[in-house]
Amino acid sequence: MHSSGRARRAAAALVCLALAATGTTACSGPDGPEQTLDAFLDGWRGGDLSKVGFVTAAGGRISAEETYGQIQALAGDLAKSSLLLSKQGDPAETGDIASGPIKLDWTLPGGASWSYQSTVRLTKAGSDGWRVVWEPAIVHSELTDGDRLELRRKAADRADIQGPDGKPIVTQRPITVIGVSPEQIPDRDKLLKELAAELRKIDVELDLKDLTARIEGSKPDAFVDVITLREADFAKVRTRVLALEGTLTREDVSELAPSRAFARASLGTVSAATRDDLDANPQTLAQGDQVGHGGLQQRYDTQLRGTPGQSVVIARKTPDDKVVDAQIFSIEPIAGKPIRTTLDIRTQEAADRAIAGVKQPSALVAIRISDSAVVAVANGPNGGGADTALTGQVPPGSTWKMVSALGLLDKKAITLDGRVDCPKTKTVNGRKFKNAHDMALGSVPFRTDFAQSCNTAFVNLAPQLGADGLQDAAAKLGLGAKWDLGADSFSGKVSPADSPTELAAASFGQGATAVSPVALAGAAATVARGQFKQPRLVLDPAPPNALPDGSPLAATSVEPLRTVMREVITKGTATALRTMPGGPVHGKTGTAEFANGSEETHAWFIGWQDDLAFAVLVEKGGSGEGTAVPIVKDFLNSLRK
Secondary structure (H helix, E strand, O other), X not given: OHHHHHHHHHHHHHHHHHHHHHOOOOOOOOOOHHHHHHHHHHHHHHOOOOOOOEEEOOOXXXXXXXXHHHHHHHHHHHOOOEEEEEEOOOOEEEOOEEEEEEEEEEEOOOOOEEEEEEEEEEEOOOOOOOEEEEOHHHOOOOOOOOOEEEEEEEOOXXXXXXXXXXXXXXXXXXXXXXXXXXXXXXXXXXXXXXXXXXXXXXXXXOOHHHHHHHHHOOOOOOOEEEEEEEHHHHHHHHHHHHOOOOEEEEEEEEEEOOOOOOOHHHHOEEEEOOHHHHHHOOOOOOOOOEEEEOHHHHHOHHHHHOXXXXXXXXXXXXXXXXXXXXXEEEEXXXXXXXXXXXXXXXXXXXXXXXXXXXXXXXXXXXXXXXXOEEEEEEEEOOOOOOOHHHHOOEOOHHHHHHHHHHHHHHOOOOOOOOEXXXXXXXXXXOEEEEOHHHOOOEEEEHHHHHHOOOHHHHHHHHHHHHHHHHHHHHXXXXXXXXXXXOOOOOOOEOOOOOOHHHHHHHHOOOOOOEEOHHHHHHHHHHHHHOEOOOOEXXXXXXXXXXXXXXXXXXHHHHHHHHHHHHHHHHHOOOHHHOOOOOOOEEEEEEEEEOOOOOOOEEEEEEEEEXXXXXXXXXXXOOOHHHHHHHHHHHHXXXXXX
């Protein structure tokens, strides 16, 4: 018996070699089913099943290569995912048949785990060794021939951006997507021309070149997106657009602020993930995901977007060649968490209206004095592209005289009634400084120099101010410090004032000094309040590095400063604000040069009324008196309506 067993094994080995030479199949050795199961799992892990023999459930032949190909096809979307295979005990034998439990531990895209048990059947019938009975159920018990495991993504609900009271500012609002169907367009050029003309009536410009290319690259029955409109905007063009042959519409919802312009540059927008988004976040983003772009939406995108869920389905073809899904595993999405801001809808809308008609880049920031909450951040035109209100870096011009005056008062270098000469020009080390409109006041009280915004008076006072006085006053107002509003911001860069000419220029807001509107609104609020409190924009999550409150400003300095800022309104460069309803307005105009050899200037106004401080900037807007002051007037009047 012993010698005949060896003979059978030798004969079987020769048969296996012969079969292997033909590429038909492989044969397992004479070991038990345990060793064959181990070899199968090792081969599956390594992508090479050549050391294992296989037979189909019907008893037919199937090669190791074909078996591995079917495993990969069944795995479908999971074929490249990490898979840990483990044996869960030794196979149980019943005559020529054995079955062994195995465990499959998948790591799904995004890191989630999916584990389950399966069974591998083995047979030695008709063979001298054990072979694996190949069947799709090894990969998963519910799989059959032709099936695939596929992933289905479950988007999480994006959270709102809220106001201070927890009520939504940016939330899901109804939209209409206008599209075209290529097969329904009788005259494409005519349709696009008419469609562009209708949308231009609501200030929407179409990129006709891009739209034409997308139509040409689409299937005849496709819905090609043209533009997405808010409900109110679509209502204005609905009848005329739907009358154009070839146009279609689709109703949907989108994360939107109350209006298109509403704090647009600061809040950001939500739209489909771009190729750059997908490349930068391959584990967390997928085609079609909605992603924050710019502003708070981008900064807090992970928190707002939440965690998508996913399901594993068996995708199975039906006799009519359709594909139906049968879900076998699911991870539910985790909704995003809202962020809470200080923005006030009424104030923001008033700010947006105030700059709506300004064609140049512009910004308006409003801060509540009592708690330093940023209640409005407007950028123009039409919401702005760059967030100049928070991150702009431009010279402050004569608004900086508020800072220099504080420094001079702290040093007791001036009194309001002390006389300071205001000549037409003043030369320092060969550099000539001048006043707007060639103004010359002569020797007048400092309060008059300030109210009339005399540059040469401040040039005369620059040596008494000194670099230390300039920088100390700026620091007391929070300018140039490292703020943490929960959003990107620029608190200013203060001139080193390291030469007589640079000090002279810096004394009235030229030279190397640069600020943003939020920086100057914060400085005005500090003067009104008498103490620096860092402006706040995001309340929750609380910014971790917000600055502590500053020391109180000296009453002997800040009270005279408030007096002259009121006189700017009553008898200076901003008398248009003298009779505004409500409490007295205080402020300072500014006209800032920004390029050597250019006559163009930025227009500024900073100030406060009641519990509201504000700053207005119009780039290349000319004078603060002529351009910024009317915007402030519109803003304050709008708040009274």
